[in-house]
Amino acid sequence: MEIQVRKNILGENDRMAAENRAMFADNGVYVINLMGSPGSGKTSVLEKTMEKLKGELRMAVIEGDLFTSKDADRIAKHDVPVIQINTSGGCHLDAAMVQKVARKMDLAALDLLIVENVGNLVCPAEFDVGEDDKGVVLSVTEGDDKPLKYPLIFKESAVAILNKVDILPYCNFDMESAREDISALHPGMTILETSCTTGQGIEPWCEWLRQRVEEKQNR
C-alpha cells in the first residue's frame, strides 16, 4: 500500500518536472540545479558567477532553503532577480515548488536560471525539477571519501565543482583520489576546482555555463 502511494508521488513529480522542462524550453532559458552539502559553497559560487557573468548573460536565481532568506539576500546584492523558496523543513526542492515560483518569473527575459537546492548531499538528487543539468558542489573540507559514499548525486550531475581549494594545504583531501572516484562513478563528467576566496577556477566554471547556455539556445 505504502509503496503504491510513493510511486504516485514520484510519478507526479516527474509529470510536473516535464511541464517545467517544456516551459523552460519554450522560453529558451537554460536551467541548472545546483546541489551539495550545507556550507559547501553553493551560494558563494553563485555570487562569484553573478560578478563574472553580469552584463553578459541575463540571469536569475531560485534559492531553496529550509528557512530564512539569507541566501536570497546575498544574491539580491548583485542586482540579479532572485526568488526564495522556503521548504519549512523539507530536505529538497521538488518540481511543484519550482513551478510555482518559475511561473511568476519573466522567463523569456532570461538566458540562465540557477536553482540552488537545499543543502543536502542525498535527497535533492532524487528529484527532477525540470532542469537541463544538475551540478554538485563538494568542498575539500568534507573529505575525499564523499563521492563513493554519496554516489547518486555524482551520477546525476553533469558537473562537479570541488570548492575551497584555497584551504587544501590545511585538509587531508586527496584531490587525485576524489577525481578518480568521481570519474569512476560518472565517466566523462566535468570536474572543476574552485576557490571563492581567491577566484581560482571561477572562469572555467563560467565558461562551462556559457557553453551550456549557448547549446540550449541553438537547440
Next chain:
Amino acid sequence: MCKECGCGEMNGNARLHFTAKGYTETNVKEVEKSLLGLPGVFHVHIHVHDGETTVEYSPAKTKLMDILGALGKHDIEASL
C-alpha cells in the same frame, strides 16, 4: 525530514551478492571501475581472495545482464 518526504525509500535499489572467478590483484581496480561506471550501480565491493562480490544497483537503470556483461569483459565469471 527524510522520513516525512519518503525520499531515499522509493529508489528500490537491489543488492547482489555472489562469488566470481577471475579476480586478480591487478585487474580488480579496473573491474570495480567498469561496474561503478554503469548508470545504475552505486556501490561495488570485491574480495579478491575468495571472489566474494557485492553490487548495489538500481534495476530501473541498469539490468543484471549489463552487470554480467561488464564482468565478462574482464573475463570474470559470476555464479549467481
